[in-house]
Every structure is written in structure tokens, then in C-alpha cells.
Amino acid sequence: MRKRALSRREFLKSAAAAVAAPAIVPASVFARPAPSDRVALAAIGVGNRGGGNVWADFVTTQDDVRIVAACDCFVARRTDFAAKANEHYGGRVCEPMADWREVLARKDIDGVVISAPDHWHVPLAYNAALAGKDMYVEKPLGVAMAWAWKLREAAARKKVVFQYGTQQRSSGEFTRAVELVRNGYIGRIKHVDAWCSDLRSPGGYAEVFAERFHDTEPAPVPPDLDYETWIGPAPMKPYTKTRCTEWGAYHIYDYALGFIAGWGAHPLDIAQWGLERDGTSPVHYEGRGEIPSGGLFDTVENWDVACRYADGLTLRFMSDRVAVKVPGLMDDPKKRPPMDHGTTFWGEDGWISVSRGALYASPKSLQTAHIREGEKPVIRSASQGRNFVECMRTRMPTVNPLESAIRSDTISHMSDIAVRLGRPIRWDPVAERIVGDAEASKRLDRPMRRPWTF
Numbered sequence: 001m002r003k004r005a006l007s008r009r010e011f012l013k014s015a016a017a018a019v020a021a022p023a024i025v026p027a028s029v030f031a032r033p034a035p036s037d038r039v040a041l042a043a044i045g046v047g048n049r050g051g052g053n054v055w056a057d058f059v060t061t062q063d064d065v066r067i068v069a070a071c072d073c074f075v076a077r078r079t080d081f082a083a084k085a086n087e088h089y090g091g092r093v094c095e096p097m098a099d100w101r102e103v104l105a106r107k108d109i110d111g112v113v114i115s116a117p118d119h120w121h122v123p124l125a126y127n128a129a130l131a132g133k134d135m136y137v138e139k140p141l142g143v144a145m146a147w148a149w150k151l152r153e154a155a156a157r158k159k160v161v162f163q164y165g166t167q168q169r170s171s172g173e174f175t176r177a178v179e180l181v182r183n184g185y186i187g188r189i190k191h192v193d194a195w196c197s198d199l200r201s202p203g204g205y206a207e208v209f210a211e212r213f214h215d216t217e218p219a220p221v222p223p224d225l226d227y228e229t230w231i232g233p234a235p236m237k238p239y240t241k242t243r244c245t246e247w248g249a250y251h252i253y254d255y256a257l258g259f260i261a262g263w264g265a266h267p268l269d270i271a272q273w274g275l276e277r278d279g280t281s282p283v284h285y286e287g288r289g290e291i292p293s294g295g296l297f298d299t300v301e302n303w304d305v306a307c308r309y310a311d312g313l314t315l316r317f318m319s320d321r322v323a324v325k326v327p328g329l330m331d332d333p334k335k336r337p338p339m340d341h342g343t344t345f346w347g348e349d350g351w352i353s354v355s356r357g358a359l360y361a362s363p364k365s366l367q368t369a370h371i372r373e374g375e376k377p378v379i380r381s382a383s384q385g386r387n388f389v390e391c392m393r394t395r396m397p398t399v400n401p402l403e404s405a406i407r408s409d410t411i412s413h414m415s416d417i418a419v420r421l422g423r424p425i426r427w428d429p430v431a432e433r434i435v436g437d438a439e440a441s442k443r444l445d446r447p448m449r450r451p452w453t454f
Contacts, residue, residue: 039389042069042103042112046081048246050115057385071097075224104131117249118256119234122147126454129154134161136388140261141409146445148406155402163388164400166269170381174270177354181274183375186347191314194267196341198259198319199301213295215242233448251297258299261412268408270343278404280429282307289419305415417443
């Protein structure tokens with residue numbers, strides 16, 4: 001018989017008791033645990049994305065970490081992950097769990113790795129903060145800016161460690177590109193281009209779209225899926241075979257903004273990092289895009305948005321189908337081969353373009369250059385997961401703290417709103433509000449379906 005899920009009131013009561021209990025204290029409350037102490041983490045969401053990342057970043061690469069709970073709406077996913085983890089650990093360490101509230105109420109868990117669908121990122125993170133759990137949250141941050149602001153308040157009040165799962169800040173080519181930009185190797189930055197894959201990018205994405213877009217016929221809910229919880233705060237809709245796959249989670253607007261946020265988080269995060277603007281966002285957004293109709297997917301694709309910061313610096317945010325047509329950006333193989341994602345910084349004295357596994361530059365000597373002693377470095381980390389665990393121990397900020405996530409996520413949200421409304425959006429990054437547009441301002445929040453409100 002399925003164990004009864006905790007009510008919200010019961011969850012909050014038990015979580016509060018967990019924080020107050022003197023007998024068992026999670027390792028994460030100590031400033032510097034002994035090196036032999038193991039950090040206990042729970043994985044919430046262990047499907048396609050979560051299962052792979054948690055396994056690679058925490059289970060097999062960090063000996064001082066144990067994943068002690070695997071939580072997922074699919075029975076097979078959580079039981080399979082737990083069995084695989086226990087085989088790796090050589091004992092019964094990881095427990096498959098159905099209810100995230102019971103996970104957060106456990107006193108032996110120090111932190112959580114959240115890899116559920118996008119519409120669950122912030123609600124889970126918010127409740128994790130209330131329970132005093134440190135958190136690693138997959139990108140993008142969420143589906144409503146107002147939800148993110150509530151998370152910011154809770155995380156600050158509870159003093160929890162937050163890591164954003166963009167991964168690229170822990171990759172050598174991005175670290176080096178950002179250090180070169182910040183230390184003036186291409187002079188004053190005049191403009192930035194950022195682009196990524198979209199819903200129908202050539203190749204696999206276009207093939208998935210063609211195969212699954214018309215999957216609108218209601219189907220029986222699989223017996224091993226808790227559909228009520230999977231839908232959670234989003235509007236209840238009939239189940240279809242694609243809805244609860246990664247493709248439905250990526251491209252249905254009830255659950256995500258689409259790749260304008262899910263993929264866009266990567267190049268935008270690097271743009272913000274290189275410009276040293278983790279605490280702000282552009283003030284003006286204007287552009288175009290397309291929204292497919294008549295099928296299952298309804299997120300923005302083929303977008304091209306011009307963004308401007310308060311000091312006049314400009315950022316062009318595009319899908320790769322737009323970027324490939326921009327003269328000088330991806331069309332000259334002597335500069336660099338076409339890339340389906342990337343960030344290019346254009347300076348007065350040259351340019352630097354970076355994507356996964358590649359850094360291209362002009363002058364060409366910068367492609368192998370490193371900053372010199374005495375210049376300004378950035379935080380270096382072996383991996384996003386390792387940096388998270390180290391910061392759990394030291395209580396220092398992570399390489400990708402919550403504010404960086406909120407501010408880069410803002411660019412995706414404002415771009416999405418500008419495309420959907422077909423008009424420019426003015427943004428006040430200090431007050432964090434849309435200026436002079438009541439209709440647009442309503443899109444900063446989303447109603448939440450009961451009982452999944454916070």
C-alpha cells in the first residue's frame with residue numbers, strides 16, 4: 001500500500017522539528033566537517049537529465065558524498081536508480097522515495113539535487129530552503145519570476161547554499177574566456193552575441209518535433225506514474241504519451257519556457273559572468289520569434305531578441321537558426337566552425353567566442369592565452385557538483401549562486417514576454433519590475449494549482 005503523502009502542514013511541522021532537533025544534526029550545519037564525514041544528498045528527479053547528472057557528478061566522482069534518497073514520480077526510475085546506487089556503494093544506502101515532502105523531512109539529509117521538470121524547480125527549492133537543505137538546482141531556474149523571488153527570500157532567511165546547474169562555469173574553456181574578457185584582453189566590450197538550439201534546430205531536435213508535435217490524443221496514465229504529482233502546480237491536462245517525457249517537459253508552456261530558457265541559460269549565464277553582471281540584467285528587450293500552434297508544443301522558437309543594458313552595452317540573444325545567418329558570427333570556417341550554441345564577446349581590440357570544447361579568438365594568439373599573475377581570476381572549480389559539496393562544507397558562495405541564476409533567467413523571461421506580446425519590454429533591474437506595461441507585468445507570475453501552492 002502506498003504510504004500516505006504528508007500534507008503541507010505536516011511537512012512544515014516535521015521540517016521545523018528536524019531543524020530544531022538536538023539529537024541528530026545534519027553535517028551541513030557545521031562550518032567545516034572533518035574530511036572523513038560524508039555529505040548526505042537526496043536526488044529529486046532521476047529521469048533522463050537527473051539520473052545521468054547525479055550519477056556522473058555525485059555518485060561515481062565524489063567519495064565523500066552519498067545519495068541516500070532517490071525521489072521520482074515514476075516508480076521504475078526511483079527504484080532502478082536506488083538499486084544501481086546501492087550496487088555501487090556496496091550496501092543499502094539509497095532509498096527509493098515517492099514523496100518529496102518525506103524526503104525533505106528527513107533529518108539525515110544535508111542537501112538536495114533537484115532535476116525535476118522546470119515547473120517544479122522553484123517549488124521544490126523553496127520547500128527545501130524552508131527545511132534548511134542546501135540545494136543544487138538544474139537550469140533553467142523556473143517558469144515565473146515571482147516564484148524565484150520567493151525562493152531568494154527563503155534561501156537568504158535560512159542561509160542555505162545554492163548551486164545553479166549550468167555546468168559551464170566549471171569548464172576550462174569558459175573559465176579562460178571569461179578571465180580574458182574581464183582582464184581586458186580584447187579591450188572594452190561593445191557587444192555580446194549569445195545563441196543556442198531551439199525547438200526545431202536541424203538534426204535531432206527537428207526530428208523529435210516532427211515525430212511528437214501531433215501527439216495530442218489522450219492516453220491512459222502509465223501505472224507506475226504519479227501523474228497528479230508530476231503535473232503539480234501546473235494546470236491539469238489529459239495525459240498523452242509525450243507529455244511526461246523530457247520533450248513535453250521542455251516544450252509545453254505549462255511546464256517550461258522552452259529552449260529560450262532551458263538551453264538559453266547556458267550562453268546567457270556565460271555572457272553575464274563575462275560582463276561581471278550577475279547582479280543585474282538588461283533594461284530593454286525587443287525582438288521576434290515563433291510559437292507553433294495546433295500541436296502539443298507551444299514554446300517560443302526561432303527567436304531573435306535585442307537586449308540593452310543600462311549603460312548602453314548590447315546583447316543579441318538568438319536561436320541557432322538565426323545565428324547561423326548572422327554575418328561574421330558562424331559563417332566563416334577560418335574563424336570557427338558553426339556551433340549550435342555559444343557566447344561571443346566583441347571588444348574594441350578583438351573578439352572571443354566560446355562554446356563547449358572550443359575557444360576561438362582574434363587575435364588568434366588569445367586562443368591559447370591565459371591571464372598573468374596578479375590579474376583578476378574567477379572562481380575555479382573541478383565540477384559544478386564538486387563545487388557545491390565544497391561550499392556545503394565551507395558555507396562560501398558557489399560558483400553559480402542564486403542571484404546569478406535569477407538574473408540570467410530574467411533575460412529568458414523578458415525575451416519570452418517580448419516575443420509573445422510582440423512589443424518592446426522595459427525592465428527595471430533594481431526594482432525588478434516591468435515598466436509601463438500592466439499586461440506584460442502579469443506574466444511575471446503564474447497561478448499555482450492547489451494543493452501545490454507556496
